[in-house]
Amino acid sequence: MKYTEDHEWLRVEGDVVVVGITAHASEQLGDVVFVELPEAGTNVSKDDEICVIESVKAASDIRAPLDGEIVEVNDALADNPGMVNEDPTGKAWFFKMKLADKSALDGLMDEAAYNEMIG
Amino acid sequence: MADLKRTVLYDLHIELGGKMVPFAGYEMPVQYPMGVMKEHLHTRTAAGLFDVSHMGQILMTAKSGSVEDAALALERLVPVDILGLKEGRQRYALFTNDEGGILDDLMVANRGDHLFLVVNAACKDQDFAHLKAHLGDECDLGMITDRALLALQGPAAEAALARLVPDVVDLKFMDVAIRQWDTAELWISRSGYTGEDGFEISVPEKFAVSFTRALLAMEEVAPIGLGARDSLRLEAGMCLYGHDIDTTTSPVEGNVTWAIQKARRAGGAREGGFPGAARILKELAEGPSRRRVGLRPEGRAPMREGTEVFAGTEGGAAIGTITSGGFGPSIEAPMAMAYLPADLSEGATVYGEVRGKRLPAVIAPMPFQPNQYKR
Known part of the structure; x- marks a missing residue:
């Protein structure tokens, strides 16, 4: 898995990467009550705000981790946003994207570097 | 967190894993490991214990010794029927300003020969100064600084508190009473800020930790932070001062006119006579x-x-x-x-x-x- 400074994880599955938020981020957010997802087919640029997560405490954005196209979103999150707290790195993935440049993944953190960042 | 005050239960909050945040000049727990959502639901299904010691507790006694004189004096600052408040009863009130805005909301209890006021933490110093400035000539006013204040809320609150203080079951909503626990004198009211049945308990500081631990030792009682306190009160439709009501909103705009009894309205026995009465009575008559x-x-x-x-x-x-x-x-x-x-x-x-x-x-x-x- 690869990680961004915004606490997203990216897992390569064939042609696409699956993106979600880390367990650390979900703990910091608190109980998630609402998730707004982008539409499949949207072209996004790195750092575009493409998802919204609302917890009992506050609203946060999820930014596109890299350039590419959203190919699938996890609609189950809209009905059951609590999954983000229960299984942030599994069932609660947010979207799948096709990267414009797969080698851009190399610029992201690995698990050791991410763990160091969150201390 | 420099310059922030701590309640006597601070160390206990830390021990319980409370996440501390600045609130009204105090370091207070916003949540415990259970999390806001579960804390909220626990309060609605069992019992939640809140530290509200940051709030202001004020004693008000007329120099004449008559509680009626204290009531009449306080009526000059609130559009509320305090004279009609019976001994052993509590009532919601509002300090208004000359423009008809709201300076703070508070609880007022008649304790026989004096009044007991509970005011918001963020406003307590200015409330006390306001009382002193306007009523200091005829009333003795004391800010309590050696008592913690707890709220025990939820359907299991009565059973839990009754294990320590059996005779609380006699109290009804908005009753107040003084009860003993060990050698501590507890000032108890059957009220709260969640919409649930429950109690607010003023306890001497030196008993606060042991009393809190005795409640938390019960299976149905969990500590609850400010996060759930806010979602509970919002579901209950209750105002948070500084947000839903403030100096720019009148009690009529704020939709708390139920707090203004007939005696203080037009044609009442003690019509007007509080700050901002002209605007507030006009809005009552014509609508805001x-x-x-x-x-x-x-x-x-x-x-x-x-x-x-x-x-x-x-x-x-x-x-x-x-x-x-x-x-x-x-x-x-x-x-x-x-x-x-x-x-x-x-x-x-x-x-x-x-x-x-x-x-x-x-x-x-x-x-x-x-x-x-x-x-």
């Missing part, structure tokens, strides 16, 4: 131009404080603003309070602008979650 209402957003997206509200999906100026908003764990839906033009009635649809999109919300009755008081 805007009013605090409940909103139920239609989707799942919460509409938070500061969200602007519009009449339509496009164009037009904002018709109001949300003053409190979030997600209600018990109603499993978003909820909010907003100031909107008074001619809009319940059932009308308005639009909150969230992240540039106007989302529908319906004006709804409050409380959002039914009250469970033991009357």
Whole structure:
């Protein structure tokens, strides 16, 4: 898995990467009550705000981790946003994207570097 | 967190894993490891224990010794019937200013020969100065600094507290009484800020930790932080001072006119005679131009404080603003309070602008979650 400074994880599955938020981020957010997802087919640029997560405490954005196209979103999150707290790195993935440049993944953190960042 | 005060229960909050945040000049727990959502639901299904020691506790005694004199004096600062408040009873009140705005909201109890006031933490010093300045000549006023204040709320609150203080079962909603626990004198009221049955308990500081531990040792009692306190009170339709009511809102606009009894209204035995009476009595007679209402957003997206509200999906100026908003764990839906033009009635649809999109919300009755008081 690869990680961004915004606490997203990216897992390569064939042609696409699956993106979600880390367990650390979900703990910091608190109980998630609402998730707004982008539409499949949207072209996004790195750092575009493409998802919204609302917890009992506050609203946060999820930014596109890299350039590419959203190919699938996890609609189950809209009905059951609590999954983000229960299984942030599994069932609660947010979207799948096709990267414009797969080698851009190399610029992201690995698990050791991410763990160091969150201390 | 420099310069922040701590309550006597600070070390216990840390021991319990409380996440401490600055609130009204104090370091207070916003949540414990259970988390806001579960803490909220636990309070509605069992019993939640809140440290509210940051709030102001004030004793007010007339120099004449007569509680009626203290009541009449306080009536000069609040549009509330204090003289009619019977011994052993508590009532919600508001300090108003000369413009008819609200300086603070508070609880007033008649304790036989004096009054006991509980005021908001953020306002307590200015409230005390306000009382001193206006009533200091005829009343002795004392800010209590050696007592903690706890709230025990929820359907299991009575059974839990009764294990330590059996005779609390006699109290009804808004009754107050002094009871013993060990050698401690507890000042108990059957009231709270959650919409649930429950108690607020003033306990001498040196007993506060042991009393709190005795309650937390019970299976049904869990510590609850400020996060759930806010979602509980919002579901119960209760105002948070500084957000839903403040110096720019009158009690009529704030939709707390139920706190203004007949005796203080036009034609009442003691009509007017409080700061801002001209405006407040006029608004009572003619209606305000805007009013605090409940909103139920239609989707799942919460509409938070500061969200602007519009009449339509496009164009037009904002018709109001949300003053409190979030997600209600018990109603499993978003909820909010907003100031909107008074001619809009319940059932009308308005639009909150969230992240540039106007989302529908319906004006709804409050409380959002039914009250469970033991009357």
